Amino acid sequence: MSVPISSVQLVLAALLMLVSVLLSWRLRLGLGRDIVIASVRMTVQLLLVGLVLGWVFALRHPLPVVGIGLVMTALAGQAAVGRSSRRYPGVYLDSFLAVFGSSFLLTGLALSGILQVRPWFEAQYAVPILGMVLGNTLTGVSLSLDRFTSDVVARRGEIEALLSMGATRWEAGHAAITAAVRTGMIPVLNSMAVMGIVSLPGMMTGQILAGVSPNTAVRYQIVIMFVLSASSALGSLTVTLLAFRALFDSRDRLRAECLMGKERL
Amino acid sequence: MLSASDLRRTVADRVLWEGLNLNVAAGERVAVTGPSGSGKSLLLRALAGLDPLEGGEVTLHGRSQSRWPMPHYRSQVMYLPQRPAFGGGSVLEELRRPFGLKIHSGRPFPLDEAQRWLVALNRPNFLNLSVTTLSGGEGQLLALVRALVLGPSVLLLDEATASLDPDATRAAEAALNEWSGAVPDRALVWVSHDPAQRARVATRELPVVSG
Numbered sequence: 063m064s065v066p067i068s069s070v071q072l073v074l075a076a077l078l079m080l081v082s083v084l085l086s087w088r089l090r091l092g093l094g095r096d097i098v099i100a101s102v103r104m105t106v107q108l109l110l111v112g113l114v115l116g117w118v119f120a121l122r123h124p125l126p127v128v129g130i131g132l133v134m135t136a137l138a139g140q141a142a143v144g145r146s147s148r149r150y151p152g153v154y155l156d157s158f159l160a161v162f163g164s165s166f167l168l169t170g171l172a173l174s175g176i177l178q179v180r181p182w183f184e185a186q187y188a189v190p191i192l193g194m195v196l197g198n199t200l201t202g203v204s205l206s207l208d209r210f211t212s213d214v215v216a217r218r219g220e221i222e223a224l225l226s227m228g229a230t231r232w233e234a235g236h237a238a239i240t241a242a243v244r245t246g247m248i249p250v251l252n253s254m255a256v257m258g259i260v261s262l263p264g265m266m267t268g269q270i271l272a273g274v275s276p277n278t279a280v281r282y283q284i285v286i287m288f289v290l291s292a293s294s295a296l297g298s299l300t301v302t303l304l305a306f307r308a309l310f311d312s313r314d315r316l317r318a319e320c321l322m323g324k325e326r327l
Numbered sequence: 328m329l330s331a332s333d334l335r336r337t338v339a340d341r342v343l344w345e346g347l348n349l350n351v352a353a354g355e356r357v358a359v360t361g362p363s364g365s366g367k368s369l370l371l372r373a374l375a376g377l378d379p380l381e382g383g384e385v386t387l388h389g390r391s392q393s394r395w396p397m398p399h400y401r402s403q404v405m406y407l408p409q410r411p412a413f414g415g416g417s418v419l420e421e422l423r424r425p426f427g428l429k430i431h432s433g434r435p436f437p438l439d440e441a442q443r444w445l446v447a448l449n450r451p452n453f454l455n456l457s458v459t460t461l462s463g464g465e466g467q468l469l470a471l472v473r474a475l476v477l478g479p480s481v482l483l484l485d486e487a488t489a490s491l492d493p494d495a496t497r498a499a500e501a502a503l504n505e506w507s508g509a510v511p512d513r514a515l516v517w518v519s520h521d522p523a524q525r526a527r528v529a530t531r532e533l534p535v536v537s538g
Contacts, residue, residue, distance in 0.1 A: 219412025223470070226375060227477060228402035228430035237414070314397035315377060 065196065069284050076101065090118055115189060124183035128214045131169075131192050138200040142301075146208040148215065150308050150320040153207070160301035165195045168293035175283055194265065194286060195293045198250060202294035203301045206246030210305050213238040218318050231310035239302050246298025250291040328388060328513055329374065329404060329481045330355050332341040335382030336369055343369065347383070349533055351481060355514040358529035365535045367410070367518040372481040375406035387481075398430040403518060411470035415488070420457050422473050437476050438515035444472045447505075448498045463490035471499060472536040475506050482507075484517045488524070500528050 079101050086093040091242030118126045143149060169192045174182040182188070214221065217238060224234040257263060258280075265286060269279040309317055351357055359367050373377045374385055376392055383390040387404060389528040400467045413421050445453045449467050452516035460468065467490050474482055484503075488496045507513045519525050527530060 101511075144336055217412070219410065220407065220414055222377060223408065223429070224425075225377065225397075226406040226408070227425040227428065227473070228398040228405075229425075229428045230398050230430075233428055285438055311379075313376065313379070315379065315400075 064157050064304060064321045072105075117184070118185045120187065120222050124181075127185050127188050130189060131160075131166070134193060134196055135165060138165075141202075142200050142204040143205060144206050146211060147163055148208075148211040148321045150211070150305070150322065152308055153305070155307065156301060156304035157203060160297045161196065161199050163300055164194060164293045164296035167197045168289050168296065172285065172289045176289075190206070190265070191286065191289070195290055198290040199293045199297040202246035202298040204251070206242040206298040206302045207305060209245040210238055210242035211309075213241055214309055214316065214318055215321060218316065221316055225314055225316065229314075231306075231312075231314045231316075234314070235306050236314070239242065242302040242305075243295075243298045246302070247295050248283045249254050250294045251273055254287055254291065257283075263287075281306070312313075328512070329385070329451055331383060331385045332375065332383070333371060333383035334370070334380065336366055336373065336534070337381060337385075338366070338369075344535055345382075345533065350473065351514045351516060352478075353512050353514055354507070354530075356504075356528055356530045358517045358519060358525040358532045359535055360525065360532050363520075367535055368485050370535060371485050371516065371518060374481075375404055375483055377406060398428070399468065402430050402477070403479050404481045404483065405474050405477065406483045407470055407474050407485060409486045409489055410463065411466050413461075413466065413469070415459060417454065417467055418456050418458060418461075419454040419471060422454075422476070425473065425477055431477070441472055441476050444475050445501060447502050448472070449495065464492065464495060467491060468495070468499065471502070475502065478510075480512055481514045481516060484515060484519075486518055489520075494532055496524070499526065504528065519524035 079097060082097050083094050085091070086097060096268045115132070118130060136158060140154060140160060142157045143153050146153075169188070172191060172195075173179045173184075173188055175326065179187045214235075221234045221238070225231070246309070253261065263283055263286075266279045266283040269282060270276055274282075309320060311317055328351055330348075330350040332348050333399045336343045347370070349357070359370060361367050369378065373380055376385070376397055380392075387395065392400060412422070422441050423436045425431055426434060442451075442454070445451060445468075448471075451466060451467070453465075453469070455466075458466070458469065458477060467487055471487060482503075488499045491499060503515060508513050515528075517525070517529060519528075
């Protein structure tokens with residue numbers, strides 16, 4: 063087991079943030095406030111999550127595990143839309159469905175089928191794995207959604223030219239769909255390419271710190287990476303197809319007027 | 328052949344047209360007229376089924392637009408936009424592209440016919456150019472030739488010669504006249520701001536009255 067960290071040690075670590083604050087003050091980056099807020103926010107969020115997870119682990123019941131999972135999924139679904147500059151009515155539901163469908167399916171498969179955790183809702187496994195899957199699926203969904211909606215606007219002329227010549231909506235939207243799914247899968251492919259060489263993944267490092275043998279930790283990481291990339295791919299595909307359905311109607315028309323712009327922050 | 332009754336269109340609560348009727352018979356070349364902002368382009372888009380109808384009905388060969396499968400309908404009633412957009416690749420690839428669509432499958436790409444139209448438009452060495460190097464006018468010519476070889480029944484031209492010089496415009500008009508007369512079942516609907524052009528090409532005018 064790893065060494066417990068006392069509150070004094072936490073404060074010591076927090077002092078490290080002074081480096082960034084001093085830097086910001088000295089170079090007049092104007093980030094001091096943001097750094098403090100982000101640090102406090104992170105600390106509070108993690109301490110709270112630690113408390114909640116402690117309760118959930120103690121309860122040993124599937125309902126709180128699924129409940130936490132749904133809350134996490136809803137937040138991820140919302141965050142996936144947050145970055146895109148164009149939205150359409152129902153985009154939040156589509157994003158939630160894509161994140162939910164792919165993350166729950168893949169996490170469920172990983173828990174019950176591959177890792178064979180018994181019972182399947184064992185929170186010690188379910189919550190962290192779902193968290194990792196959600197984080198990566200969120201990235202994929204967000205990128206795909208943004209790419210698809212901006213492609214549809216940028217290439218509207220091309221798409222409508224195809225429709226005008228008798229293309230079905232599928233034929234006309236195909237290029238935008240493949241580009242969007244491809245974009246959503248790039249981060250996971252990139253991270254797989256450098257995994258272990260440039261980056262040592264957090265879960266693996268954490269397990270090693272906690273005293274697990276590197277061999278076991280590496281095997282867990284491999285399983286997780288496959289689950290992550292499958293979920294990311296499925297999420298990207300799902301959200302792209304849902305957005306396609308929303309923006310191309312059954313009369314083979316492009317409904318780009320449904321897209322509302324959003325002022326960038 | 329193509330008719331519309333009681334069409335209605337609003338943009339941001341402003342009524343563009345209401346109770347608009349039109350009837351295009353085979354062999355006709357109808358010029359749609361009206362001031363800027365009166366919704367002439369929107370009328371052509373509505374006829375092509377690219378925008379949903381707010382009211383009224385469009386029928387082709389006596390059958391309501393809503394009862395046609397849209398790819399089939401649009402292969403008959405083809406819309407040519409003012410600023411055509413292309414994917415990339417060469418002119419030849421862009422000309423071939425619609426023949427890869429399901430609705431045109433089984434039709435071989437008529438290279439000879441395409442080349443003949445290009446010669447008629449004074450662009451004999453056009454095929455191997457990259458579409459990204461085309462000017463606005465050349466893009467219009469490419470879109471025009473592509474529509475001509477696809478051979479719809481009704482061609483909806485939205486300022487389709489607006490970016491062309493006078494010579495090229497005359498050549499395009501001549502090509503369109505020849506095309507529409509070549510087979511009895513063809514008609515043209517033009518939107519053109521140039522009264523002289525309307526006088527040259529149209530067999531009658533259809534004013535779009537703003538509401």
